[in-house]
Amino acid sequence: MREITYASAIKEAMVQEMRIDKDVFILGEDIGIYGGSFGVTNGMIEEFGPERVRNTPISESAISGCAVGVAMMGMRPILEIQFSDFVMIAMDNIVNQAAKMRYMFGGKTQVPMVVRLPSGSGLGFAAQHSQSLEAWMAHVPGLIVVQPSNPYDAKGLMKTAIHNNNPVIFFEQKGLYNTKADVPEEEYKIPLGVAEVKKEGTDLTVVATGIMVNRTLEAAEELEKDGNSIEVIDPRTLVPLDIKTIIESVKKTNRALVVYEAVERGGYGAEIASLIGESEAFDFLDEPVSRLGGIATPIPYNPKLEKAAVPQVEDIVKKVKSMMNK
Amino acid sequence: MKHVLESVESQFEVFQILNEDGKIVNKDDMPDLSDEDLKELMRRMVYTRVLDQRSIALNRQGRLGFYAPTAGQEASQLGSHFALEKDDFILPGYRDVPQLIWHGLPLYQAFLFSRGHFHGNQMPEGVNALSPQIIIGAQYVQAAGVALGMKLRGKKAVAVTYTGDGGTSQGDFYEGMNFAGAYGAPAIFFVQNNYFAISVPVEQQTAAKTLAQKAVAAGIEGIQVDGMDVLAMYAATKHARERAINGDGPMLIEALTYRYGPHTMAGDDPTRYRTEDLDNEWEKKDPIVRFRTFLEGKKLWSEEEENKVIEQAKDDIKEAIKEADKYPKQKVTDLMENMYEELPHNLQEQWEEYKEKESK
Numbered sequence: 001m002r003e004i005t006y007a008s009a010i011k012e013a014m015v016q017e018m019r020i021d022k023d024v025f026i027l028g029e030d031i032g033i034y035g036g037s038f039g040v041t042n043g044m045i046e047e048f049g050p051e052r053v054r055n056t057p058i059s060e061s062a063i064s065g066c067a068v069g070v071a072m073m074g075m076r077p078i079l080e081i082q083f084s085d086f087v088m089i090a091m092d093n094i095v096n097q098a099a100k101m102r103y104m105f106g107g108k109t110q111v112p113m114v115v116r117l118p119s120g121s122g123l124g125f126a127a128q129h130s131q132s133l134e135a136w137m138a139h140v141p142g143l144i145v146v147q148p149s150n151p152y153d154a155k156g157l158m159k160t161a162i163h164n165n166n167p168v169i170f171f172e173q174k175g176l177y178n179t180k181a182d183v184p185e186e187e188y189k190i191p192l193g194v195a196e197v198k199k200e201g202t203d204l205t206v207v208a209t210g211i212m213v214n215r216t217l218e219a220a221e222e223l224e225k226d227g228n229s230i231e232v233i234d235p236r237t238l239v240p241l242d243i244k245t246i247i248e249s250v251k252k253t254n255r256a257l258v259v260y261e262a263v264e265r266g267g268y269g270a271e272i273a274s275l276i277g278e279s280e281a282f283d284f285l286d287e288p289v290s291r292l293g294g295i296a297t298p299i300p301y302n303p304k305l306e307k308a309a310v311p312q313v314e315d316i317v318k319k320v321k322s323m324m325n326k
Numbered sequence: 327m328k329h330v331l332e333s334v335e336s337q338f339e340v341f342q343i344l345n346e347d348g349k350i351v352n353k354d355d356m357p358d359l360s361d362e363d364l365k366e367l368m369r370r371m372v373y374t375r376v377l378d379q380r381s382i383a384l385n386r387q388g389r390l391g392f393y394a395p396t397a398g399q400e401a402s403q404l405g406s407h408f409a410l411e412k413d414d415f416i417l418p419g420y421r422d423v424p425q426l427i428w429h430g431l432p433l434y435q436a437f438l439f440s441r442g443h444f445h446g447n448q449m450p451e452g453v454n455a456l457s458p459q460i461i462i463g464a465q466y467v468q469a470a471g472v473a474l475g476m477k478l479r480g481k482k483a484v485a486v487t488y489t490g491d492g493g494t495s496q497g498d499f500y501e502g503m504n505f506a507g508a509y510g511a512p513a514i515f516f517v518q519n520n521y522f523a524i525s526v527p528v529e530q531q532t533a534a535k536t537l538a539q540k541a542v543a544a545g546i547e548g549i550q551v552d553g554m555d556v557l558a559m560y561a562a563t564k565h566a567r568e569r570a571i572n573g574d575g576p577m578l579i580e581a582l583t584y585r586y587g588p589h590t591m592a593g594d595d596p597t598r599y600r601t602e603d604l605d606n607e608w609e610k611k612d613p614i615v616r617f618r619t620f621l622e623g624k625k626l627w628s629e630e631e632e633n634k635v636i637e638q639a640k641d642d643i644k645e646a647i648k649e650a651d652k653y654p655k656q657k658v659t660d661l662m663e664n665m666y667e668e669l670p671h672n673l674q675e676q677w678e679e680y681k682e683k684e685s686k
Contacts, residue, residue: 025478054509057501057504057505057508059501059504059505061501062467062498062501062504064467065466065467065468065470065471065501066467066468066470066471066474067471068467068471069417069467069469069470069471069474069475069485072456072468072471072472073471073472073475073479074475075475075478092461092498093468097461097464102664102665102667103444103661103665104444104447105447105449105456105664106444106447106448106660106664107448107663107664108449109449141665142666144670164667165667193670193671239670240670240671240673241672243672
C-alpha cells in the first residue's frame with residue numbers, strides 16, 4: 001500500500017468526492033492557486049476550476065454564512081477556515097445558524113457542510129493561530145465534531161463528513177499534516193462514533209485525542225520498558241463519542257487518564273473524564289480518573305515555552321508513572 | 327487631495343412614483359401593472375394591516391407568542407414581494423412574516439412560528455424561503471450563499487433578503503453584499519429603514535447620510551426608495567430582479583418607511599424614544615391611504631371592496647388560529663428527532679427515556 005501524508009489524505013477524500021458529486025465544492029481563503037495555507041488544496045483549482053475551488057474574500061462570517069445558504073440550496077460546501085482560531089468570526093453562522101437550522105425548521109432543512117479547521121500548536125504560530133477549540137464546538141447540539149489523528153482516519157472521516165447531512169466540524173492538527181501512513185486509494189469510510197483501540201494494554205487506559213494519540217503511543221512504548229502496559233484509545237469523533245469502548249477498557253485496566261492538547265480546564269477531555277466517572281466503570285477504578293491537558297495560558301511564540309504549554313511525550317510518561325505508583 | 331463623500335452622498339435621490347397625496351409624480355417609471363394587479367396590491371396591504379391588528383390583539387390575549395408589528399411597512403414589504411416569482415428565495419427578518427405569507431406560507435403556520443412550534447418553520451413544498459431570521463444581519467451572508475447556489479445551478483431566480491436600519495451596522499451586512507458582489511450572484515438586499523433600531527435612531531447608527539450608499543463600498547448598485555410608495559417599491563424590485571437575472575450582480579434597496587407599533591410585543595414602549603409629532607408625520611405618508619386615493623381616482627376601489635377584504639382577513643385569521651390550536655403539541659422527542667438526520671447513539675438513550683414518559 002502507498003504511504004501518503006495527512007494533508008494529502010484529506011485532499012484525496014475531497015477530490016474523489018468532487019469527481020463523483022458535482023454539488024460538492026470547496027471555498028476558503030487562498031485555497032486556489034496558492035493551495036491553502038498548509039497546501040491541503042494544492043492542485044485542486046487546476047482540476048476543478050475556480051467555480052468549485054472558490055477563493056473567497058477575507059471574510060470568515062461570509063464564508064460560513066454563504067456556506068449555510070448554499071448548503072440549504074442543496075449543495076455540499078467544504079469550507080476551509082485558514083486557521084481554526086479564525087472560527088470565532090464564523091461562530092454565529094456555525095452555532096446559531098448551521099447547528100440549529102434542521103432543528104428549528106422541524107427537520108425540513110438540512111445544512112450538509114464540512115468546516116475544516118487547521119488547529120493546534122507546535123509550529124510556532126503563537127497565541128492567535130495555535131488554539132485547540134474543539135470543546136466549544138462539542139458543546140453545541142446539532143454539530144458533529146471529528147478529530148482524526150492519522151492519515152488513514154483523516155481520509156475516511158472526511159468522506160463520512162462530506163456524506164453527512166449535518167454540519168460537521170473537522171479538526172485537523174497542523175502538526176499532523178506532514179505525517180505519513182498507509183492509506184488505500186480506494187473508497188472507504190470511517191463511521192462516526194466508533195473509537196479505535198490503538199494499542200491494547202492491561203494496566204491503564206489512556207484516552208487521547210488528535211496529535212496526543214501519537215504522543216501517547218510513543219509514551220506507551222517508553223512505559224512498556226518499565227513493564228507498564230498501557231491501552232491507548234483514540235475516540236476519533238468527539239460528537240458522537242464512543243463512550244462504550246472507553247468504559248469497557250477502563251473496566252479492564254482499572255485506571256483512566258485523558259490526554260488532550262486543548263487547555264485542560266473546560267476541555268473536551270473533562271467531558272470524557274466525567275463520562276467515565278458517571279459510568280459503571282467507576283466501581284472498577286483503583287484511583288480517580290485523571291486529565292492531562294494544556295496549561296491555562298495562550299500558546300507562547302517562544303518554541304521552548306510553546307512545548308511547555310501542551311503535553312509532550314515525557315509529560316505523558318511522567319503522569320502515567322505517577323498514577324501507576326500510587 | 328480630493329474628498330468625494332459629499333458628492334457621492336448627494337447622488338442618492340429618493341425614488342418615488344406615487345406621492346403622499348396619491349398622485350403619480352413619475353410617469354416614466356410607472357410599472358406596467360394591470361388594473362387587477364393594482365387591486366391585488368391594495369387587497370394585500372389591507373389584509374396585512376388587519377392581520378397586524380389581530381396579531382397584536384391575539385398576542386395581548388396570550389394566544390400568540392413572539393410578534394413584531396408590521397403596520398406602516400406594508401408598501402415596503404408587499405410592493406417588493408409583488409415583483410418576485412415563486413422560484414425566488416426569500417430570507418426574511420423577523421418583521422417580514424407578511425412576505426412569507428404571500429409567498430405561500432399558510433397563515434396557521436405563521437401563527438405556529440409565533441408560538442415557537444417547529445411546524446411553523448416547516449416551509450411547504452414549493453415555498454422557497456427560510457423562516458424569519460432572528461440574529462440581526464445573519465440573513466445577508468446566507469443570501470449570498472443562496473444566490474451563489476442559484477448561480478451554480480443555473481436557476482433563473484434571485485435570493486431576496488430583508489433587514490432593518492440597525493442591521494446595516496453589522497459586519498454581516500457588508501460581508502454579504504461584498505461576497506455576492508465579488509461573485510456576481512443574483513441577490514437583492516433590502517434595508518427597511520424605519521428609522522429606529524428598537525430605540526436607537528438611525529443617525530446614531532451611522533454617519534452615512536443614506537444607507538443605500540453603503541452599496542457603493544461593496545461595488546454594487548444601491549437605491550433609496552420611498553418605502554411608503556407601493557408602486558416605487560414594486561418598480562425598484564422588478565428592476566433589481568431583472569438586473570440580477572441578467573447577470574448584472576446584486577443590488578441594495580433602501581426603503582424609507584416607519585413602523586407605527588412597537589419593536590415587538592415583548593414589552594417595548596415606543597413613546598419612550600419617539601414623539602407623537604413624528605408618529606403623526608409618518609401617518610400622513612401612510613401607504614394604504616395614498617394608494618387608496620390613487621385607486622379611487624381610477625375608479626378601481628370602493629369602501630365596499632375594502633370592507634370585503636377586511637372581513638375575509640378576519641375570517642381567515644379565525645380559521646387559522648383554530649387550525650394552529652388543533653395542531654399536535656411539540657414533544658421533547660420531536661426536539662431530539664429534528665436535530666440530526668440520524669440520532670447519534672448517545673442521544674438514543676435520552677430519546678427512549680422521553681418516549682416512555684410521553685407514552686404515559
